[in-house]
Amino acid sequence: MSHDISWAELARQARQAAEQAYAPYSKFPVGVAVLASSGRIYTGCNVENASYGGTTCAERNAIAAAVVAGERQFLALMVYTPQTQLTPPCGICRQVIAEFYAPDSPVRSCNHLEQQQEWRLDELLPSAFTPTYLANSSKI
Numbered sequence: 788m789s790h791d792i793s794w795a796e797l798a799r800q801a802r803q804a805a806e807q808a809y810a811p812y813s814k815f816p817v818g819v820a821v822l823a824s825s826g827r828i829y830t831g832c833n834v835e836n837a838s839y840g841g842t843t844c845a846e847r848n849a850i851a852a853a854v855v856a857g858e859r860q861f862l863a864l865m866v867y868t869p870q871t872q873l874t875p876p877c878g879i880c881r882q883v884i885a886e887f888y889a890p891d892s893p894v895r896s897c898n899h900l901e902q903q904q905e906w907r908l909d910e911l912l913p914s915a916f917t918p919t920y921l922a923n924s925s926k927i
């Protein structure tokens with residue numbers, strides 16, 4: 788539940804992760820901290836590429852780091868954005884978050900002004916395509 792989540796700690800770790808961002812092209816360093824159901828926190832930053840499409844976002848890198856550690860469920864995700872305007876995850880990341888996240892779980896953004904904004908995942912990605920849709924499919 789939302790009130791059990793240490794958002795201040797997630798914000799601190801997301802900001803720290805943003806310091807490692809590799810963003811020479813966009814100059815838009817992002818950090819993410821994600822809280823797994825184990826209680827552990829994992830972080831990621833954006834890693835850009837000279838072939839711009841090879842870029843991966845901080846959100847997906849944080850989730851990948853958690854999955855490597857054995858996590859399969861997340862309770863909260865904080866984005867540290869280098870913007871005065873608080874920014875939500877991009878569309879691709881919303882889909883990746885939905886794979887491991889309850890629809891009513893919170894996603895937050897924070898910035899250097901210590902502002903925060905919260906959305907529910909199902910507000911960011913209504914009618915997500917989730918793993919349950921793959922069950923019992925029929926042949927063409």
Ligand SMILES: O=c1ccn([C@H]2C[C@H](O)[C@@H](CO)O2)c(=O)[nH]1
Binds near residue numbers: 835875
């Ligand atoms: O939530 C976001 C939004 C953008 N980016 C990255 C992608 C790209 O490297 C740069 C500009 O879009 O920021 C993220 O990592 N997370």
Ligand SMILES: [Zn+2]
Binds near residue numbers: 879881
């Ligand atoms: Zn993204």
